[in-house]
Amino acid sequence: MAERITAPAFVAKKAKGERIVMITAYDATFAEIADEAGFDAILVGDSLGNVVLGYPSTIPVTLGEMVHHLRAARAGVRRSLLIADLPFGSYQAGVNAAVESAVALMKAGADAVKLEGNYFDEIAAINKAGIPVMGHFGFTPQSVHQFGGHKVQGRGDQAESIITATKQAEMAGIFGLVLELIPAELAKRITQELSVPTIGIGAGIECDGQVQVITDVLGLGPMKYKHAGKFMDGRSLVTNALTAYRDAVVNAEFPTEQNSF
Ligand code: KIV
Numbered sequence: 001m002a003e004r005i006t007a008p009a010f011v012a013k014k015a016k017g018e019r020i021v022m023i024t025a026y027d028a029t030f031a032e033i034a035d036e037a038g039f040d041a042i043l044v045g046d047s048l049g050n051v052v053l054g055y056p057s058t059i060p061v062t063l064g065e066m067v068h069h070l071r072a073a074r075a076g077v078r079r080s081l082l083i084a085d086l087p088f089g090s091y092q093a094g095v096n097a098a099v100e101s102a103v104a105l106m107k108a109g110a111d112a113v114k115l116e117g118n119y120f121d122e123i124a125a126i127n128k129a130g131i132p133v134m135g136h137f138g139f140t141p142q143s144v145h146q147f148g149g150h151k152v153q154g155r156g157d158q159a160e161s162i163i164t165a166t167k168q169a170e171m172a173g174i175f176g177l178v179l180e181l182i183p184a185e186l187a188k189r190i191t192q193e194l195s196v197p198t199i200g201i202g203a204g205i206e207c208d209g210q211v212q213v214i215t216d217v218l219g220l221g222p223m224k225y226k227h228a229g230k231f232m233d234g235r236s237l238v239t240n241a242l243t244a245y246r247d248a249v250v251n252a253e254f255p256t257e258q259n260s261f
Pocket of ligand 1: 024043044045046047048085178201211213
């Protein structure tokens, strides 16, 4: 079996000039498939809320729901670095809350955790507890109401404040960071100025790696996003398969002799 990707091995990829590839997964089946497909990191993202639990945003996702899905994903992952999102409300109240929440995710099987925004003291405290922390800057979905929707961040004057924040997060101890929905030029500058890997989603080709939501890659969701890479029309394929199964039952063509005992 190929060697496990640890947080230090993830960081080392940047120095070696190796591109990093990451995808979300929320259960054992898809986590296992992603692991076997050779992803460096698998993220049990709080996009769980939108893509699995049917919530309107990531905001309602609880720590308990993250733990539940993380345990399932852990069962499928052998080699990839398994990162879990700290959900909204689990770290904003201060360093104690942040460390307790991060510990809960580690006990449920995470190799590392991720949080959104300028929580530098919380990053340092989680790091001090021996837990690798990833940052997340640009459009941070847990702040969607403050942004007034899914909007590109870091245009014009905003760029400098994002650069400053990413540098502070690096000093606080992040081992990598997601850059979401920011101009490609800004992502390129951050990637050049930081020594930890940048992982883009809607942040251009110059990041050290890329992350996508698995349902977007597989084309399972009804929505089409500009930043999303669709590598399969999963919704049509699944619909066709389910329709074929339904029809086979209705027409008494399933089960066959081969499916019977
Ligand atoms: O929750 C998630 O899926 C994420 C990715 C968009 C990076 O944070």
